[in-house]
Amino acid sequence: xxxxxxxxxxxxxxxxxxxxxxxxxxxxxxxxxxxxxxxxxxxxxxxxxxxxxxxxxxxxxxxxxxxxxxxxxxxxxxxxxxxxxxxxxxxxxxxxxxxxxxxxxxxxxxxxxxxxxxxxxxxxxxxxxxxxxxxxxxxxxxxxxxxxxxxxxxxxxxxxxxxxxxxxxxxxxxxxxxxxxxxxxxxxxxxxxxxxxxxxxxxxxxxxxxxxxxxxxxxxxxxxxxxxxxxxxxxxxxxxxxxxxxxxxxxxxxxxxxxxxxxxxxxxxxxxxxxxxxxxxxxxxxxxxxxxxxxxxxxxxxxxxxxxxxxxxxxxxxxxxxxxxxxxxxxxxxxxxxxxxxxxxxxxxxxxxxxxxxxxxxxxxxxxxxxxxxxxxxxxxxxxxxxxxxxxxxxxxxxxxxxxxxxxxxxxxxxxxxxxxxxxxxxxxxxxxxxxxxxxxxxxxxxxxxxxxxxxxxxxxxxxxxxxxxxxxxxxxxxxxxxxxxxxxxxxxxxxxxxxxxxxxxxxxxxxxxxxxxxxxxxxxxxxxxxxxxxxxxxxxxxxxxxxxxxxxxxxxxxxxxxxxxxxxxxxxxxxxxxxxxxxxxxxxxxxxxxxxxxxxxxxxxxxxxxxxxxxxxxxxxxxxxxxxxxxxxxxxxxxxxxxxxxxxxxxxxxxxxxxxxxxxxxxxxxxxxxxxxxxxxxxxxxxxxxxxxxxxxxxxxxxxxxxxxxxxxxxxxxxxxxxxxxxxxxxxxxxxxxxxxxxxxxxxxxxxxxxxxx
Amino acid sequence: xxxxxxxxxxxxxxxxxxxxxxxxxxxxxxxxxxxxxxxxxxxxxxxxxxxxxxxxxxxxxxxxxxxxxxxxxxxxxxxxxxxxxxxxxxxxxxxxxxxxxxxxxxxxxxxxxxxxxxxxxxxxxxxxxxxxxxxxxxxxxxxxxxxxxxxxxxxxxxxxxxxxxxxxxxxxxxxxxxxxxxxxxxxxxxxxxxxxxxxxxxxxxxxxxxxxxxxxxxxxxxxxxxxxxxx
Numbered sequence: 009x010x011x012x013x014x015x016x017x018x019x020x021x022x023x024x025x026x027x028x029x030x031x032x033x034x035x036x037x038x039x040x041x042x043x044x045x046x047x048x049x050x051x052x053x054x055x056x057x058x059x060x061x062x063x064x065x066x067x068x069x070x071x072x073x074x075x076x077x078x079x080x081x082x083x084x085x086x087x088x089x090x091x092x093x094x095x096x097x098x099x100x101x102x103x104x105x106x107x108x109x110x111x112x113x114x115x116x117x118x119x120x121x122x123x124x125x126x127x128x129x130x131x132x133x134x135x136x137x138x139x140x141x142x143x144x145x146x147x148x149x150x151x152x153x154x155x156x157x158x159x160x161x162x163x164x165x166x167x168x169x170x171x172x173x174x175x176x177x178x179x180x181x182x183x184x185x186x187x188x189x190x191x192x193x194x195x196x197x198x199x200x201x202x203x204x205x206x207x208x209x210x211x212x213x214x215x216x217x218x219x220x221x222x223x224x225x226x227x228x229x230x231x232x233x234x235x236x237x238x239x240x241x242x243x244x245x246x247x248x249x250x251x252x253x254x255x256x257x258x259x260x261x262x263x264x265x266x267x268x269x270x271x272x273x274x275x276x277x278x279x280x281x282x283x284x285x286x287x288x289x290x291x292x293x294x295x296x297x298x299x300x301x302x303x304x305x306x307x308x309x310x311x312x313x314x315x316x317x318x319x320x321x322x323x324x325x326x327x328x329x330x331x332x333x334x335x336x337x338x339x340x341x342x343x344x345x346x347x348x349x350x351x352x353x354x355x356x357x358x359x360x361x362x363x364x365x366x367x368x369x370x371x372x373x374x375x376x377x378x379x380x381x382x383x384x385x386x387x388x389x390x391x392x393x394x395x396x397x398x399x400x401x402x403x404x405x406x407x408x409x410x411x412x413x414x415x416x417x418x419x420x421x422x423x424x425x426x427x428x429x430x431x432x433x434x435x436x437x438x439x440x441x442x443x444x445x446x447x448x449x450x451x452x453x454x455x456x457x458x459x460x461x462x463x464x465x466x467x468x469x470x471x472x473x474x475x476x477x478x479x480x481x482x483x484x485x486x487x488x489x490x491x492x493x494x495x496x497x498x499x500x501x502x503x504x505x506x507x508x509x510x511x512x513x514x515x516x517x518x519x520x521x522x523x524x525x526x527x528x529x530x531x532x533x534x535x536x537x538x539x540x541x542x543x544x545x546x547x548x549x550x551x552x553x554x555x556x557x558x559x560x561x562x563x564x565x566x567x568x569x570x571x572x573x574x575x576x577x578x579x580x581x582x583x584x585x586x587x588x589x590x591x592x593x594x595x596x597x598x599x600x601x602x603x604x605x606x607x608x609x610x611x612x613x614x615x616x617x618x619x620x621x622x623x624x625x626x627x628x629x630x631x632x633x634x635x636x637x638x639x640x641x642x643x644x645x646x647x648x649x650x651x652x653x654x655x656x657x658x659x660x661x662x663x664x665x666x667x668x669x670x671x672x673x674x675x676x677x678x679x680x681x682x683x684x685x686x687x688x689x690x691x692x693x694x695x696x697x698x699x700x701x702x703x704x705x706x707x708x709x710x711x712x713x714x715x716x717x718x719x720x721x722x723x724x725x726x727x728x729x730x731x732x733x734x735x736x737x738x739x740x741x742x743x744x745x746x747x748x749x750x751x752x753x754x755x756x757x758x759x760x761x762x763x764x765x766x767x
Numbered sequence: 768x769x770x771x772x773x774x775x776x777x778x779x780x781x782x783x784x785x786x787x788x789x790x791x792x793x794x795x796x797x798x799x800x801x802x803x804x805x806x807x808x809x810x811x812x813x814x815x816x817x818x819x820x821x822x823x824x825x826x827x828x829x830x831x832x833x834x835x836x837x838x839x840x841x842x843x844x845x846x847x848x849x850x851x852x853x854x855x856x857x858x859x860x861x862x863x864x865x866x867x868x869x870x871x872x873x874x875x876x877x878x879x880x881x882x883x884x885x886x887x888x889x890x891x892x893x894x895x896x897x898x899x900x901x902x903x904x905x906x907x908x909x910x911x912x913x914x915x916x917x918x919x920x921x922x923x924x925x926x927x928x929x930x931x932x933x934x935x936x937x938x939x940x941x942x943x944x945x946x947x948x949x950x951x952x953x954x955x956x957x958x959x960x961x962x963x964x965x966x967x968x969x970x971x972x973x974x975x976x977x978x979x980x981x982x983x984x985x986x987x988x989x990x991x992x993x994x995x996x997x998x
Binding site for chain 1: 853855856860863864867869870871872873874875876877878879880882909910911914919920922923924926927928930931932933934935936937938939942960961962964965966967968970971972973974975976977978
């Protein structure tokens with residue numbers, strides 16, 4: 009291995025129209041210039057239909073849930089039907105006696121604790137799903153029941169039932185003061201002295217991910233040519249390699265024996281990392297039964313045990329003076345179920361002067377929380393954006409003018425301008441509930457705003473791409489990561505084709521096979537910035553290798569050749585050229601195969617964060633309390649836009665999920681029985697077609713210089729500001745604030761009543 | 768006692784409890800619940816979108832319905848397939864687990880989301896809410912049948928062109944709903960399209976592009992690319 013020489017220097021033009029900076033970066037000899045504002049693209053930035061759109065829209069795409077094999081067995085998990093207790097007996101003999109039942113396994117043993125209604129206790133598999141369900145019901149589990157607490161208020165009381173271990177359900181408090189030198193005394197003084205003050209309590213609800221494809225997988229054991237066992241698992245996952253690691257650990261196998269496959273997956277939103285219980289059940293039962301096993305959760309199990317976003321209760325004190333926020337003091341707690349962990353993030357988009365954040369979590373007898381699209385952020389933003397709006401209101405300032413006075417980020421300023429124009433912000437009621445937009449009838453309209461940020465530019469972390477060029481002109485890129493629906497497959501293909509110079513229609517991308525080079529788990533919006541840079545780097549490496557190979561046949565020095573727009577040409581004599589297919593034919597029986605590791609991120613760059621602004625228009629029926637979202641304008645940046653079509657779809661999805669969080673979703677727990685009451689998709693509400701507002705998505709182009717592709721993560725920032733924007737729009741429409749999610753008609757009416765009636 | 772039916776109705780009810788009548792009623796009841804459910808608080812049925820309740824499915828030659836496995840003949844996409852299954856097997860599970868026709872997705876398994884939508888005798892149905900045995904003799908159309916192999920229907924192509932999908936798991940259900948709507952609505956509009964798919968849920972959040980795709984497909988999909996499969 010020769011040490012790489014990083015002496016080459018290139019100057020990048022970064023930023024966006026009206027705000028351009030030049031930065032110098034050091035590059036390795038074999039590295040192409042990173043993409044910047046001067047790059048002329050053939051494909052990137054256009055609206056390009058995703059590579060797998062037709063496979064999905066024709067029902068031909070095979071998801072893990074869709075895998076079937078001859079002799080495949082179906083597994084079901086036996087779950088606790090009490091919220092808290094100790095197992096005194098598990099009897100699987102009744103299940104095993106049913107014809108067609110092939111294997112059973114225990115997930116808990118006698119004496120173990122169950123900590124929520126729905127916790128896995130045992131598993132069974134049978135020749136078909138119906139028999140497996142019979143077997144599941146035939147397993148007899150007896151418990152020593154214990155008192156339970158399923159909501160924060162019950163679990164945090166003195167003398168509350170203990171949810172899991174220890175002598176309290178409350179985690180220790182963490183206190184963060186920013187800047188550090190500020191004393192608690194100073195926080196109190198600043199609040200006392202502020203011109204405008206807000207002191208209020210805000211609540212957000214528990215939300216379940218409700219991905220349409222449930223958790224689980226299909227496991228199939230085989231033997232390699234030496235007779236050693238091998239395992240293939242088709243998993244519905246956001247982290248193919250983390251599932252691989254989990255399986256290897258659980259089954260004491262080495263990596264060469266296991267392959268995880270996830271070509272298509274039906275949504276995860278943060279709940280599908282690692283080898284989860286149903287996947288491990290499938291693998292273990294398949295081993296025991298000697299046949300392939302499918303174990304997918306059903307909808308009820310998905311709600312109970314598939315993960316959720318913790319709720320939050322925020323007590324806030326905030327103050328502003330002379331148009332500037334001077335203090336933000338918040339105590340926040342919530343529940344992440346029996347495992348605890350319930351942090352909310354009041355992202356510091358704004359300069360807060362001085363802030364104090366006290367936080368703790370309360371355990372409850374509920375299923376464990378998992379990461380959910382921008383963990384902690386939508387709940388924190390719902391609070392923060394309302395607080396900021398209320399301060400502006402009290403200072404008689406326009407909420408956007410106030411935000412800009414407290415936000416140093418230049419991109420968001422440009423984004424506010426764009427969004428204000430697209431929604432016609434001048435229509436906003438100058439006073440909540442009063443104005444032409446609010447009108448004089450029972451249905452009142454208003455406008456509200458929220459801001460977003462994120463900062464994910466990908467990692468090197470061993471991500472690599474394999475590029476294969478065939479003599480027939482076909483190019484295939486391979487990476488073991490997964491496309492969770494964001495369009496990963498497509499942006500890899502576009503970046504590789506762009507860097508290589510081949511026609512896009514010749515490009516195929518194989519994802520989700522862990523025998524291919526490593527790729528990231530899809531969390532933290534890390535995938536796009538990681539894999540696009542890797543695809544660009546690998547596309548460039550493939551180009552060099554390809555030119556080297558065909559140069560000999562063309563008798564031209566490889567350094568004199570280049571590829572662009574589907575043509576190989578001589579740099580100083582561009583008339584001398586070969587189209588892509590003719591050039592590939594020169595390979596004869598050979599192929600070009602290159603595996604290239606992703607390059608590092610650069611230190612010289614434009615901005616550490618991405619921006620994002622959303623403005624919502626709502627209509628509130630003050631007689632029924634029903635809130636309808638009329639229109640949302642969402643302007644987001646995430647570095648270079650690779651595929652404008654999928655970029656816009658990401659924004660659309662963020663807005664719709666954000667609206668769903670704002671108005672509809674709510675896990676309802678019954679305090680007495682400890683059970684979730686709405687464990688389905690008709691009473692756990694997510695919006696449908698008739699709830700859709702007009703949504704205007706703007707992909708705000710920027711060149712950020714963080715990595716060779718200049719791409720940043722987008723998935724998470726798009727879901728953050730929507731609930732706050734809608735809450736602010738409700739306040740603008742009605743003059744009253746709803747400080748609890750979801751903002752359902754009962755809460756709207758209660759807020760109106762507290763203010764003195766519906767009009 | 769206020770919930771008791773009047774005496775004359777009670778007599779009718781007793782007559783109704785023959786095995787055959789029970790199964791016929793079941794057919795009708797299942798059909799009602801299998802018709803697109805109203806998934807939204809704001810849903811209202813427009814004149815054009817009135818749900819028609821199909822008549823009880825004819826029972827064909829089958830005399831006994833279990834317990835235990837029975838022969839069930841299903842006509843799917845024009846081809847009759849014979850299965851040996853228990854009467855409790857849903858049409859969705861028959862399609863997915865027995866026939867490896869996995870276009871229809873299992874998501875809620877109780878008529879709440881539309882991911883398993885199929886067309887039966889010209890009616891839009893949730894296949895999770897039908898027992899396979901009661902679908903005998905019916906014309907069943909699944910997403911596998913809306914385009915010849917290697918080709919794509921106009922609706923599927925419009926979905927791909929408009930990026931009317933993200934994870935894609937709800938997509939086959941929406942494609943079936945939109946296909947049915949465009950067959951039955953001569954002048955589709957944004958409003959009629961929204962009404963048509965009120966019984967389908969999408970979690971990634973891509974509804975607005977589904978509406979666009981439906982309206983594009985309604986124009987005949989002129990200029991749609993990607994109508995042949997890229998192998």
